[in-house]
Each structure stands twice: as C-alpha cells, then as structure tokens.
Amino acid sequence: MSRSGSHEKLGEIARTVxxxxxxxxxxxxxxxxxxxxxxxxxxRASAFGVDVDAAxxxxxxxxxxxxxxxxxxxLAxxxxxxxxxxxxxxxxxxxxIAVSIPVRTPDRTTYAEVAARMGREKRxxxxxxxxxxxxALTGNPYAVADALHALGAEPMARDITLDEVRAALGHxxxxxxxxxxxxxxxxxMQALLRSTTPLSQAELAEAAGVSTRSLRRYVDALDALTLVEATDDGLRFALPTREQRGADIRPAVLDDSAAARQDLLFDVVLALTDDPPNKLLAAxxxxxxxxxxxxxxxxxxxxPWIRIAKVLCNDPEVNTTAVTVGNPTTQTPIGADRRAES
Incomplete structure (x- = not known):
C-alpha cells in the first residue's frame, strides 16, 4: 500500500473508531x-431527553x-x-454535553517490555x-519484535551488543x-545499516536506490541527530558492525546526559530548510x-524528526492524550453565577 493510500486508510479507520x-x-x-x-x-424524537447539569x-x-x-x-x-x-x-x-476520551500510545516501557520478551527467547x-x-529508528513495538526475532539464540544469557542491534534493524x-x-x-538508513564499510553519498544513493539530490539534506538531518557520522572514508551509521564489536561507536547524543531535544531540532531545522528566517527561529x-x-x-x-529527537534525549513523555468529544458547554456553572450575584 502506498503512503498516500495508507494515510487514507488510517483516516477511514479513525472515523469508524x-x-x-x-x-x-x-x-x-x-x-x-x-x-x-x-x-x-x-x-432523535424517539430518544429520551437529558437534563444537563451546568456545573x-x-x-x-x-x-x-x-x-x-x-x-x-x-493511527492514534x-x-x-x-x-x-x-x-x-x-x-x-x-x-x-461532552465526554473526555483518552487516547494512549506505546511509551518507552512498552518498547522495553517487547525487547525484554524477545530477548528472553534469544538469551x-x-x-x-x-x-x-x-x-528511535522504528515506528512501533511490532517492528522491534520482528527485528529482534531475526537474531540467533545465544547459549548463555548476556547483554545484547550494539552490533547486534544494528544487525537486527538491518533485517x-x-x-x-x-x-x-x-x-x-x-x-x-537500511543501506547504511547493512553496509559493513562507510559509503560516499553517491554510493549510498546507489545502494538505497534514491537520487543524490534527495538524499543530501536528509543525511545532514541524520547527522544532526548523531545517527550518521561522516568519516574520512565516507558515511557510516553510528553503531559498530560485527567486526567492530566492542568498539565505542554509538550515537553521540546517548553519551550526553544534558542533551536537549531543542538543540537537536535546531540543527535538524537548519539541515532541512534553506535559510530559515531568523525571526522564525527566534520565535x-x-x-x-x-x-x-x-x-x-x-x-x-x-x-517526523521531533519524535526521534525526544526518544534519543529520553525526554519525559506524555503518552495519553485526552480529547473532548461532544458539544462543550458555554454555560457558566451555577456556583459561579451565585458568587457573581453576592
């Protein structure tokens, strides 16, 4: 299904929900x-009416x-x-009258539980x-489960290594x-995850099957998030390969306890836009x-990059949104009327 078709389908489901x-x-x-x-x-004529309590x-x-x-x-x-x-x-x-309806989405705990459950199968x-x-790299816990499912089982339990995380995502x-x-x-991202060596932008475009022109600004945005690194040999994803297991290679933002999403997003804005107005940036x-x-x-x-920046910075999250549905009152509560009269 195309992305536009998927968007329309999600809209239809949302209306039904x-x-x-x-x-x-x-x-x-x-x-x-x-x-x-x-x-x-x-x-409406056959339905019973309702007495509304203005308060x-x-x-x-x-x-x-x-x-x-x-x-x-x-869909949420x-x-x-x-x-x-x-x-x-x-x-x-x-x-x-109206009703407040909560909409909840998966949070970090959900992803951690999925990773732990799949991890038990692989030790x-x-x-x-x-x-x-x-x-950060996936859109839902199902993708995490499928990625980890592709890994082989270990004879003894141990911590997953970052090269294994890379291999899992590459699947x-x-x-x-x-x-x-x-x-x-x-x-x-897929091309970088699967490559065992750094790639030039031209090589990356060829491996990914995209144009160099469309790729350039997105690479800059990924670099702003510290997910991609530019080396003397080319671009590489900021995780070790199997041959580099144990090497200290990971997104720099994970080492910065003071990392703030606004700093990452400021650099992402500069990467994705051509000369954004200073007044807008200041606002x-x-x-x-x-x-x-x-x-x-x-x-x-x-x-699309805001969620990723938040995840990488381990920002506190609000995964439940309350939406008001109905005909919200414009009446003043009875108690307020009485206080105004006194």
Whole structure:
C-alpha cells in the first residue's frame, strides 16, 4: 500500500473508531452520539431527553478499544484529530454535553517490555541504549519484535551488543525504519545499516536506490541527530558492525546526559530548510526551550524528526492524550453565577 493510500486508510479507520467511541460515551445514561450527533430527526424524537447539569456537563466514556498493528501509533494521531472534529456535525438542538476520551500510545516501557520478551527467547538482555535506538529508528513495538526475532539464540544469557542491534534493524524493510519520514530516509538508513564499510553519498544513493539530490539534506538531518557520522572514508551509521564489536561507536547524543531535544531540532531545522528566517527561529527556539506547536505549523518538514529527537534525549513523555468529544458547554456553572450575584 502506498503512503498516500495508507494515510487514507488510517483516516477511514479513525472515523469508524470515533463513531464507536461516541456511541460508547454517555451522559446521565444517555448515549452521547444520539444526543449530540444524530442527524435523523425521527431517531432523535424517539430518544429520551437529558437534563444537563451546568456545573457538570461532562459524561463518561464507558467503552474501550485496543488497536494493535504496525501502524497503531500513526493511527492514534488520526484518531485524536477525528475525535476533536467529532464523528459527525453537531445538530442544532444538541444539549451542551461532552465526554473526555483518552487516547494512549506505546511509551518507552512498552518498547522495553517487547525487547525484554524477545530477548528472553534469544538469551539477550536489552540494555538502555539498545531500547533507545530500537525505539528511535522504528515506528512501533511490532517492528522491534520482528527485528529482534531475526537474531540467533545465544547459549548463555548476556547483554545484547550494539552490533547486534544494528544487525537486527538491518533485517527490517526500509518502510519500517523512520516510517513517518519521507521514503528516502528509510531506504538510506537500511543501506547504511547493512553496509559493513562507510559509503560516499553517491554510493549510498546507489545502494538505497534514491537520487543524490534527495538524499543530501536528509543525511545532514541524520547527522544532526548523531545517527550518521561522516568519516574520512565516507558515511557510516553510528553503531559498530560485527567486526567492530566492542568498539565505542554509538550515537553521540546517548553519551550526553544534558542533551536537549531543542538543540537537536535546531540543527535538524537548519539541515532541512534553506535559510530559515531568523525571526522564525527566534520565535520557535527561545528561553532554552522551543514552541513545538509553532515548529510543527511553520516548518512541517521537521514533524517526523521531533519524535526521534525526544526518544534519543529520553525526554519525559506524555503518552495519553485526552480529547473532548461532544458539544462543550458555554454555560457558566451555577456556583459561579451565585458568587457573581453576592
């Protein structure tokens, strides 16, 4: 399936999930969907009305749905957007009620558990760096499981080595590496992971089956994240090969306890854009932090790289987003009215 087709398919699934979530939400034992979104007058006429408590206009989500698969994390973003838009237009007589619905995605703990479970089969214990790298380069725990499954079993339990992490990732198809980035990135990563020697940009483009022109700025972005290193012999992925086992080769960001995602992203922005306006950079990156919303809106090419920067820096994460669905109240709570009158 093409990326555009996949995007459309995820959108269709998200719409179905949103309708189901609204049906599984209630206020005072009344279904949110029927009360707020039902467009058939005869159905609304046959439904019981609802008395809205202005001080408490929020109902509850009584259902639950677990979606598993290679695109589950990407689907979550579609679901969040579709929930915010609603399953259908709000009808004009809808009561002012709403429900907060949580959307949860895998976090570091999820990836660590998958790596540990697969590691037990191979007698390979995942290290902190291994989990970080596996999570950064893949889009979901399923890809991590498939990558580690390709490794052979050891006679005795030991820690997984970084060259084995490299070999495991090299077994994945290109579209499962950096899946949210343009296809060129995944193809280049796969070629670098599988190569036992450094490659020039021309050699990398040939091995990846992409043009040198399309490759150049992405290599610079990967270098900004310290995932790719430029050596005298060419470009190499920042992990040892089997022949280099034990060598201190790994992304430099993992050695920097003070590494901050805004510093990585600033360099990524410079790599992906041609002379970004200074005013924009000053507005986005200010006060030792950055405005993620503004960055996503004004420089959308950076969006796929934000998650990777966060993972590499082991940033604290919020993996649950609460989305309000329904017809949020504009009424003033009764208690507030009384305080205003006194």
């Amino acid at each position: 949103t309708v189901g979530a609204a049906i599984q939400s209630e206020y005072a034992d009344r279904t949110l969907y029927r009360q707020v979104f039902e467009d058939r007058e005869e159905k 408490d206009p929020f109902g509850r989500f009584i259902g639950g749905l677990v979606l598993r698969g290679p695109d589950a994390t990407r 973003r579609h679901v969040e957007g579709q929930l915010a838009d609603g399953p259908a237009p709000i009808h004009e007589d809808a009561p002012e 390979l214990d995942p290290t902190r760096d291994a989990v970080t790298i596996l999570r 994945l198809e290109a579209d499962r590496l950096f899946p949210d980035a343009p296809p060129t990135v995944g193809k280049a 986005v990156f200010t006060g030792g932090s950055y405005d993620e919303g503004l960055l996503r809106r004004r420089i959308p090419a950076v969006n």
